[in-house]
Amino acid sequence: MEMPITKPSMVSYADELDFSKLMEDLAKDHKNGFIRVTSGSEEGYILYKDGKQVAASYGRFSKSEALEKINSALGNKNTLIEVFDIGPSQVNYLLDLNKPYTIEADSKVYDVIGELKKTSTGTSEEPVEEVTSQIKEPEVTESNKVEASSENVSEDVKSVENVVEPSVAEKPDTSLKEQPSSPEPPKEVEKNEEVDSAPSLGLDEAEADSSAEVEKSSVADKLDKALNELPKDEGVDELHDSSPSEFLDESVDSSIKDISEQPMADTKSETPDMAEIGSESSETQDMVEEIPVDRSELLKKYGIKDVQDDDVENLLQSYKGGIIDDDDVERVELVLMNLIKKSVLGIPKIKGTEVMVFLDNYKELSGTINIITEYESQGFLNRIMGQNRTAVNLRRQIINIAEIAIKKSFRQYPEVVEKFEINVEFS
Amino acid sequence: MTRVITVASGKGGVGKTTITANLGVALATYGEQVIVLDADVAMANLELILGMEGKSVTLHDVLSGDADIEDAIYEGPGGVKVVPAGISLEGLRKIKMDRLESALEILIESADILLIDAPAGLEKDALAAIAAAQEMILVTTPEVPSISDALKTKIVANRLGVDILGVVINREQHDKTFLTISEIETILEVPVIAVIPEDNEVSRAAAFGEPLVVKNPKSPTSNAIMQLGADLIGEEYQPIEPDKKGVISKLVEGLLGRR
Numbered sequence: 086m087e088m089p090i091t092k093p094s095m096v097s098y099a100d101e102l103d104f105s106k107l108m109e110d111l112a113k114d115h116k117n118g119f120i121r122v123t124s125g126s127e128e129g130y131i132l133y134k135d136g137k138q139v140a141a142s143y144g145r146f147s148k149s150e151a152l153e154k155i156n157s158a159l160g161n162k163n164t165l166i167e168v169f170d171i172g173p174s175q176v177n178y179l180l181d182l183n184k185p186y187t188i189e190a191d192s193k194v195y196d197v198i199g200e201l202k203k204t205s206t207g208t209s210e211e212p213v214e215e216v217t218s219q220i221k222e223p224e225v226t227e228s229n230k231v232e233a234s235s236e237n238v239s240e241d242v243k244s245v246e247n248v249v250e251p252s253v254a255e256k257p258d259t260s261l262k263e264q265p266s267s268p269e270p271p272k273e274v275e276k277n278e279e280v281d282s283a284p285s286l287g288l289d290e291a292e293a294d295s296s297a298e299v300e301k302s303s304v305a306d307k308l309d310k311a312l313n314e315l316p317k318d319e320g321v322d323e324l325h326d327s328s329p330s331e332f333l334d335e336s337v338d339s340s341i342k343d344i345s346e347q348p349m350a351d352t353k354s355e356t357p358d359m360a361e362i363g364s365e366s367s368e369t370q371d372m373v374e375e376i377p378v379d380r381s382e383l384l385k386k387y388g389i390k391d392v393q394d395d396d397v398e399n400l401l402q403s404y405k406g407g408i409i410d411d412d413d414v415e416r417v418e419l420v421l422m423n424l425i426k427k428s429v430l431g432i433p434k435i436k437g438t439e440v441m442v443f444l445d446n447y448k449e450l451s452g453t454i455n456i457i458t459e460y461e462s463q464g465f466l467n468r469i470m471g472q473n474r475t476a477v478n479l480r481r482q483i484i485n486i487a488e489i490a491i492k493k494s495f496r497q498y499p500e501v502v503e504k505f506e507i508n509v510e511f512s
Numbered sequence: 513m514t515r516v517i518t519v520a521s522g523k524g525g526v527g528k529t530t531i532t533a534n535l536g537v538a539l540a541t542y543g544e545q546v547i548v549l550d551a552d553v554a555m556a557n558l559e560l561i562l563g564m565e566g567k568s569v570t571l572h573d574v575l576s577g578d579a580d581i582e583d584a585i586y587e588g589p590g591g592v593k594v595v596p597a598g599i600s601l602e603g604l605r606k607i608k609m610d611r612l613e614s615a616l617e618i619l620i621e622s623a624d625i626l627l628i629d630a631p632a633g634l635e636k637d638a639l640a641a642i643a644a645a646q647e648m649i650l651v652t653t654p655e656v657p658s659i660s661d662a663l664k665t666k667i668v669a670n671r672l673g674v675d676i677l678g679v680v681i682n683r684e685q686h687d688k689t690f691l692t693i694s695e696i697e698t699i700l701e702v703p704v705i706a707v708i709p710e711d712n713e714v715s716r717a718a719a720f721g722e723p724l725v726v727k728n729p730k731s732p733t734s735n736a737i738m739q740l741g742a743d744l745i746g747e748e749y750q751p752i753e754p755d756k757k758g759v760i761s762k763l764v765e766g767l768l769g770r771r
Contacts, residue, residue: 090689091656128688380698387691389660389699392667400634400668 086130086142086183088119089175089386093167100162107168112136117176123165124158131155132183134176140186147186171388178385418442418452421494425456428486434460434479451504454487459512480509514620517627517677517744518645520669521652522661524555524632527682528651530714530724531737532629533561535649537723538741539625540592547585547623549595549616551641552631553607556597562588563721570598574615575607581615585622589726593623609640616644625745634668643672650679650702654690659699666700678705680740685710706740708733730754 111118115136122129122143129143129151141147143154158164171179180187384391419442426440436459444452460479487507495501519532529552536548550558553572559565567586573579574595581595588594619626630641642648648669652662666676679700681693684707693704711733717724725734735751742749 089656378695378698380701383695383699387656387659387699389656389663392664396664397668397671401639401671 086119086132086140086179086186087386088121088130088132088169088179089171089388090121091169091388093121094118094170095166095168097166098162099159099164099166102166104159104166107166108138111168116170117173118168118170119179121165121167121169122155122158123167124161124163127154127158129155129158130186132176132179132186134173134180139176139180139188140183141188142183142186148188151186175385175388182382182386414444417494418444421454421490424490424494425454425487428490429456429458429483432479432482432486434475436461451501453506454491454508456483456487456507456509457512458483458509476511479511483509514623515625515647516616516620516645517625517647517649518551518630518642518674519627519649519651520630520638520642520665521632521650521658522634522663522665523652523658526651526653526658527708527714528632529557529629530561530718531649531651531680531682531708532627533558534723534725534734534737535741535744536592536594536627537562537588537590537725538738539627539745540590541725541738542741542745542747544745545593545622545624546591546627547593547595547619547625548588548627548629549619550597550629551612551637551644552629553597553637554631558594558629559596560721561718562592562594562723564588564594564596565721567596567598570596571615572598572607575609575611577608577611581618585619589723595619609637612640612644634664639668639672642669642674645674648674648676649705650676650700651682652679652696652700653683654681654685654692654696656691659691659696663700666702676702677744678703680704680706680708682708683710684708705743706736708736 107120110116111133113136117134119130119132122131127144129146130141131138131152132140138152141149141151141155143151143158146154159166378386381391383389421442421444422440425442426438429435429438429440438456438458440457441455442452443454458479460475484507487505488502491502491505492499519528519535521528529550532548536546539546548558548562550556550571552558553575556570559567564586567584569579569583571581571584574581574584584595586594586596616626628641628645631638642665650662650666650669652658662679669676679696679702681696681704684690691699693707697704709732711724711731713728713731714724714733717727720727724731725737728734729738730752731754739749739751741747
């Protein structure tokens with residue numbers, strides 16, 4: 086699945102963590118996010134929304150198959166579990182992005198995961214016996230039911246449970262025998278029908294699928310793993326998953342015998358096919374990774390906010406006097422002039438005033454304001470005694486008024502007032 | 513004509529100063545007259561990386577109006593000229609970034625390439641460093657926060673009319689947790705011009721106060737930076753292969769005093 090990998094909110098190894106408890110906690114807290122499970126070169130994801138699992142993947146597996154694989158991986162003490170918290174909107178987006186992995190709303194995946202974890206210690210060993218014994222018993226009677234359910238997409242949860250329950254684990258091989266409508270590659274089928282060496286081909290199928298499952302491991306690893314696990318649960322799982330069609334009963338029977346009887350050396354002779362399939366799968370994976378992704382999708386995926394023009398504008402306002410364009414300077418001067426003039430004329434003793442504003446928009450906004458004022462003449466004696474004091478008071482008052490006007494004009498930048506030189510003259 | 517190139521990042525700690533210092537030395541080894549100016553007056557580190565701390569006159573003094581820019585130019589490793597920012601916190605109060613422009617005018621006269629190490633963020637000092645240049649190299653690590661900040665820086669630089677040469681991805685690791693090169697290119701809409709791998713040699717060189725391209729020219733980081741320098745000026749560069757001698761032969765050579 087495509088997931089935005091950021092900083093995990095929790096990291097733990099499988100043996101240090103009670104996975105079912107983790108799932109319960111996530112559900113209880115109605116958390117949004119995803120869990121990454123890394124086991125060797127394998128990687129799986131469980132996406133959860135409001136505490137419920139909504140999508141899952143593990144290698145090329147999806148939904149319940151992926152959960153099954155994740156469960157197997159949890160049995161390995163070196164499996165790394167990382168929890169990533171994301172927002173609800175991101176979950177929705179990721180669901181859209183990872184539709185093929187979406188788990189149906191009515192599935193009981195939550196319970197399944199809990200059960201899987203609790204029984205995980207048993208699953209790793211028991212299926213070996215089950216499978217071998219089952220291979221020897223070619224009972225096909227129940228297979229139809231299994232097949233029918235395997236075709237249904239909503240059976241995912243059941244199939245996971247099947248793996249846990251040893252009795253049901255026998256079913257997969259029967260799917261080999263009767264495959265009513267599966268889209269098997271035609272070449273393989275022809276090969277099976279034409280050549281009487283069907284047994285080895287049957288094995289081939291199993292190997293091919295198992296190798297395709299192991300996406301990221303090297304070819305040698307894949308081979309070893311396939312050979313080791315073929316008679317065990319994984320090989321059988323794959324047979325179950327593959328649901329090949331048009332296999333003749335005879336060939337299937339003989340193939341079953343071959344699976345149990347064929348020596349390892351024979352299986353190794355099939356290596357080139359596996360290698361080819363493995364390399365093809367890795368190539369296709371590379372191709373998928375190389376597909377150019379839309380920028381807006383990438384931004385969403387990683388939660389990066391695109392920068393808006395307004396943001397840049399605001400940022401640049403604080404730089405290089407970007408508040409005012411040169412064209413606007415005259416307009417601002419006029420507004421400031423009228424504002425100051427009106428305020429000064431409001432002072433009782435002022436008879437008249439002229440205000441001149443000169444803005445300097447270079448580097449930083451600054452300017453000069455010249456105010457020429459005429460105030461009421463007083464009596465001769467008063468003039469001698471108090472003119473000086475009146476002028477000082479008036480000057481202070483006018484400067485205050487001018488400063489208020491500047492602050493009003495540049496509300497967001499009150500500090501700009503310090504960059505204005507205010508001159509007051511009396512006529 | 514002198515090229516003025518600012519190295520900026522947005523986010524701090526992505527290795528911008530290390531790249532600037534080493535790129536300056538790399539360009540100087542190609543025969544270019546290079547001046548590296550540390551415009552990060554608040555968090556000056558360039559002089560530490562180049563082993564030039566403790567200079568008497570720095571950019572601090574120039575921007576405070578206490579010295580001329582000519583007095584703040586020093587000869588650095590590999591023939592690169594360096595204007596250290598100075599590490600005095602006291603001097604910060606008196607600094608006026610407006611003076612940077614006139615200082616740059618003088619520096620341009622005596623260099624082929626003027627490399628400016630811009631401060632992180634988008635404060636006034638960072639904007640002054642970006643706006644002073646004609647070209648810009650954007651440095652980022654392949655992590656989301658770093659790329660997010662680089663995106664802002666790139667857009668602001670575009671608005672200031674600065675030509676963005678490309679992105680340098682620093683501390684690249686082959687790890688799926690990080691963004692891929694193509695994803696970074698798509699998000700930033702700028703080509704990736706260099707990918708510098710995570711390299712412990714970088715911090716080792718910094719500890720010695722020596723640029724990595726001088727201390728360990730065979731390291732992948734040195735090769736990547738030398739290649740970047742060559743690409744910037746249209747030169748050819750042949751990467752230096754790391755020493756493939758075995759430990760024993762190295763030991764023998766060491767004992768024989770050949771090293």
